[in-house]
Amino acid sequence: NAGVTQTPKFQVLKTGQSMTLQCAQDMNHNSMYWYRQDPGMGLRLIYYSASEGTTDKGEVPNGYNVSRLNKREFSLRLESAAPSQTSVYFCASEPSLTLEQYFGPGTRLTVT
Amino acid sequence: QKEVEQNSGPLSVPEGAIASLNCTYSDRGSQSFFWYRQYSGKSPELIMFIYSNGDKEDGRFTAQLNKASQYVSLLIRDSQPSDSATYLCAARFGRDDKIIFGKGTRLHILP
Numbered sequence: 690n691a692g693v694t695q696t697p698k699f700q701v702l703k704t705g706q707s708m709t710l711q712c713a714q715d716m717n718h719n720s721m722y723w724y725r726q727d728p729g730m731g732l733r734l735i736y737y738s739a740s741e742g743t744t745d746k747g748e749v750p751n752g753y754n755v756s757r758l759n760k761r762e763f764s765l766r767l768e769s770a771a772p773s774q775t776s777v778y779f780c781a782s783e784p785s786l787t788l789e790q791y792f793g794p795g796t797r798l799t800v801t
Numbered sequence: 802q803k804e805v806e807q808n809s810g811p812l813s814v815p816e817g818a819i820a821s822l823n824c825t826y827s828d829r830g831s832q833s834f835f836w837y838r839q840y841s842g843k844s845p846e847l848i849m850f851i852y853s854n855g856d857k858e859d860g861r862f863t864a865q866l867n868k869a870s871q872y873v874s875l876l877i878r879d880s881q882p883s884d885s886a887t888y889l890c891a892a893r894f895g896r897d898d899k900i901i902f903g904k905g906t907r908l909h910i911l912p
Contacts, residue, residue: 729809731904732845732889747899779844783900788833788893790900792844 691715693793695780701799702770710765710796712780720783721763722790723747723755725776732779738763770800803828805892805903813909820877822906824890827871833893834866834873838886839905845889849875880910 693714702708714721723735734747738757752774754766767774777797781790804827814820826834833852837845851857851864851873863876873892877884887905 729904732902734899737899787850788900789835789847789850790891791847795844 693780693782693791695778695793695796697796698794699797701801702767703801704771706770707766707768708770709767710778710780710798711762712764712793713762714780714782714791714793715761716782716784716791717760718782718791719760719785721757722781722783723753723763723765724779724781725749725774726779726795727776735765735778767798770798772800774798775800803831803892803894803901805890805901807888807890807903807906809904810907811909812906813911814880815911816880816882818880820880820884820908820910822875822877822888822890822908824873824875824892824903825871826873826890826892826901828892828894829868829871831871831892831894833900834864835891835893835900836862836864836873836875837889837891837902839889840886848888877908882910882912884908885910 696711719740722737724732736755738744741760780793783790806825835850836848839845849864851866857864861878865874889905890903893900
């Protein structure tokens with residue numbers, strides 16, 4: 690079991706460029722999440738998906754879009770990157786019964 | 802507004818001593834509580850979860866929950882330098898509610 694995987698691990702973008710962060714889980718979890726983590730700000734929820742085919746906004750959704758491609762995969766898209774989106778991005782998945790979350794290794798994104 | 806509050810630290814504890822990490826939450830109806838450990842540059846990993854009032858022990862870790870006072874704590878016995886990390890407390894109101902994370906407490910175990 691790989692658990693939760695994320696690609697890429699590191700990315701540098703110029704302002705205005707777009708990119709998609711990929712996340713996949715092999716634990717057959719229904720729920721998946723995207724967070725960003727900034728120094729002193731803790732984990733902030735961007736978007737989540739309670740099940741395949743559904744997505745909902747979290748605390749900080751502006752500037753992002755998501756796709757729940759199937760039960761395994763949940764991608765995060767930045768359409769026009771801004772320096773304020775420089776952060777570490779974590780994907781997480783969650784089983785239905787016990788409700789704890791399992792995190793991927795993260796993507797470090799820098800927007801210049 | 803549901804919130805989880807933690808002292809940011811750093812909390813410095815001598816090796817071999819007990820480290821005590823505390824967390825308070827705003828929503829009296831919160832039902833599930835979680836402790837995560839995050840090493841610098843790594844992702845959070847689940848240490849323990851607790852749902853009922855009282856203590857729950859797992860090896861050197863003990864989670865304590867007091868719903869009347871709305872606090873959760875994590876005790877680490879026989880602290881080791883490898884326990885140096887940021888510890889995130891999280892709470893959940895109900896099964897269909899989102900998990901709320903605190904900002905974390907930095908723990909430093911002094912050799």
